[in-house]
Amino acid sequence: xxxxxxxxxxxxxxPNLLSACLGTFTLAICGMLLAIVIGIGxxxxxxxxxxxxxxxxxxxxxxxxxxxFLVQIFFIYFALPLAGIRLxxxxxxxxxxxxxxxxxxxxxIRGGVQSISKxxxxxxxxxxxxxxxVFRLIILKPALRTIYPSLTSQFILLTLTTSIxxxxxxxxxxxxxxxxxxDSFRSFEVYFTVTAFYLVISWVMMRIFAFFSARYFSxxxx
Amino acid sequence: xGREEFxxxxxxxxxxxxxxxxxxxxxxxxxxxxALLRTSGVAIVERLTAGYIAVFQGTxxxxxxxxxxxxxxxxxxxxxAWAAVSVGLTLHAxxxxxxxxxxSIEAVPRGQTEAAKxxxxxxxxxxKDVVLPQAIRISLPAxxxxxxxxxxxxxxxxxxxxxxxxxxxxxxxxxIFQPLTVFGIVGALYFLMCCPLTIYGAHLxxxxxxxxx
Numbered sequence: 001x002x003x004x005x006x007x008x009x010x011x012x013x014x015p016n017l018l019s020a021c022l023g024t025f026t027l028a029i030c031g032m033l034l035a036i037v038i039g040i041g042x043x044x045x046x047x048x049x050x051x052x053x054x055x056x057x058x059x060x061x062x063x064x065x066x067x068x069f070l071v072q073i074f075f076i077y078f079a080l081p082l083a084g085i086r087l088x089x090x091x092x093x094x095x096x097x098x099x100x101x102x103x104x105x106x107x108x109i110r111g112g113v114q115s116i117s118k119x120x121x122x123x124x125x126x127x128x129x130x131x132x133x134v135f136r137l138i139i140l141k142p143a144l145r146t147i148y149p150s151l152t153s154q155f156i157l158l159t160l161t162t163s164i165x166x167x168x169x170x171x172x173x174x175x176x177x178x179x180x181x182x183d184s185f186r187s188f189e190v191y192f193t194v195t196a197f198y199l200v201i202s203w204v205m206m207r208i209f210a211f212f213s214a215r216y217f218s219x220x221x222x
Numbered sequence: 223x224g225r226e227e228f229x230x231x232x233x234x235x236x237x238x239x240x241x242x243x244x245x246x247x248x249x250x251x252x253x254x255x256x257a258l259l260r261t262s263g264v265a266i267v268e269r270l271t272a273g274y275i276a277v278f279q280g281t282x283x284x285x286x287x288x289x290x291x292x293x294x295x296x297x298x299x300x301x302x303a304w305a306a307v308s309v310g311l312t313l314h315a316x317x318x319x320x321x322x323x324x325x326s327i328e329a330v331p332r333g334q335t336e337a338a339k340x341x342x343x344x345x346x347x348x349x350k351d352v353v354l355p356q357a358i359r360i361s362l363p364a365x366x367x368x369x370x371x372x373x374x375x376x377x378x379x380x381x382x383x384x385x386x387x388x389x390x391x392x393x394x395x396x397x398i399f400q401p402l403t404v405f406g407i408v409g410a411l412y413f414l415m416c417c418p419l420t421i422y423g424a425h426l427x428x429x430x431x432x433x434x435x
Contacts, residue, residue, distance in 0.1 A: 003296055066370065066416035067409045068377035070388055075409060078401035156280075163282035167381060174284060187292040195285040202280040 009184030010193045013176075020176035021197060027093055027172050028159040028205070034098025035158065039105025040140070043113055046106065057106065064103035069164050072096055077168045093165035093172075101158045108151050112143030145217045152209040156202050163198070173197060223403055227394045231404075234390025235411055237304075241376045241386055244308050246369055249315025256320025258349070261327050271320065278317030284378050286314055291382055303384040311375065318368050326361035327353060363430070366423035370416045377412075387411060 010017075046057040064072065073096040080087060080095075087095075116139050124134040144151070166174035177194040181187050260271040278286065290310035294301055301309070330353050338348040380389035391408035395401045 062417060062420070063409075063413065066374075066420055067412045068374035068388065070377040070380065071391070071405055071409045071412060074388075074391075074395075074401065075405040078405065082402065160280075160282040163284045164378065166284075174282070188289065188296050191285060191288040191292060195281045195289055198281045198285055199277065 005189055006186055007189050007193070009180060009186045010189050013180040013184075013190075016176055016180070017173065017194065017197065020171070020173045021201060023090075023171040023176075024159070024162050024173045024201060027090070027097060027162040027165060027170065028155075030094045031097030031101055031158055031162070032155050034094065035101030035105045035155075038098060038102025039109045042102065042106035043109045044135070046110060047113075061103045061106050064100055065107075069096070069100050069161055070167055072100055073164060073168055089165075089168045089170040090172075092168060093162070093170035097158060097162065097165070100161065101154065104154050105151065108147050108154060109143065111150075112147035113139055115146050116143055148209075148213055148217060152206075152213075155209070156205055159202060159205050160198065173201075223394070223398060223400060223407070227398060227404075228407075230394060231387065231390050231407060231411065234385060234387040237385065238373070238376050238387040238412075239415070241304075241308060241311065241379060241384075242369075242373045245311035245315050245376070246372055248308070248312040249319055249372070252312060252316030253319030253323060256316050257323035257327060260320060260324040275317045275321045278314055279321070283314055283375050284381060286310055287378055287382050303379070303382055307376075307379040307382055307384050311372065311379075314375070315368070315372055318371075319365065322361050322364045322368060323357060326357040326364075329360050330356045360430070363423045363427040366419055366426065370419050370423070373416055373419075374412065 042057050042060070045053050048054060073093065076096045076099070077089070077092050080092060120138050121134055124138040125131075129137070162172050163174040165172055166178060169175050173194060177190050181190045184190070256271055256274065259267050260275070262268060287307060287310040290313065291303070291306045294306055294309065334352055334356065335348065338352040343352065376386055377388040379386050380392065383389075385393070387408055391404050395404040398404070
């Protein structure tokens, strides 16, 4: 082996890489928020009395879960302009991440909602709460607590998925590292360092989720 | 899109299937090793395998493929994209399957191991004849779920430069300027591969759930 590792290009690019980490966080957090909105909306539609609407949600979930994110992001990237929506790669990536994460969130939240016994809903209605109040206070909050572990590990996955957004050159860690790599040809050094960055990012995400869990879901169970 | 283009996509599909199969089979063998080491009872070995799993679960698959691709070249192993991507996906699969199977090995009631020990069975026979058959049954839905993820993950090989289904789609899309048609078809082909597996996995899960009641 006559190759000497040289990390100078990585050190020179460090400021760029660090600000790209913020780009990755932005993508991940915006994607998560959109995913939660789609997830809760999808669960409400999924419970609708109108059958075609339910099928539509089921079809959407299965379509997203059974195709690769890379194909989805390409499709959305080319489809949005045809629909008359011109967006930069980064917002496009957020939409794609939100749609992808949303499909998984629908399945996870639905599982949580089903775990709330019917008696709870009936008790809420009997106490004179409005249907929306029952959903928000009696079903959604305990359901979110039940599914919190699986939802957050899905969100860690979503954070890691942001690296695929480099395929449409959204602003995040992987695309910036690819630029440094193509300037310096120090491929292994660059990608090795960036992999370590991702490890830190997912660790930080886990700490944040643990913090929220302790803050909002620590009320006693019974 | 003409017949030629569609046939090109099918060639890509062939490579996606081959890549998934190689990565899954090799990943199963390596994953079993990881799972056994992870439950070996030797503290240092368990720690090391836990770290191995954590690294693969905490980094993007795309980065893993890049590091393996360039890392292999660095230590003097010349490989084409196909072999390098297979190695990368195999390592990825070994960590995830190892973690899934660790969970199911631990889910087999302790009494089973104790009974096997009391009967004087050695480690190999205890694992092969008593624990693993039950553990594999428990793990089947999750294993199939991971297989679907792995098939979808092979699409990232296109970024490293290996011509499988997604890259074939990219090439065709650049030729005929109909990205929506091309990626629609590519998506449909992935869907046709993954959906039956997803349905089968859900079916198994339901079956085990009712059986355990």
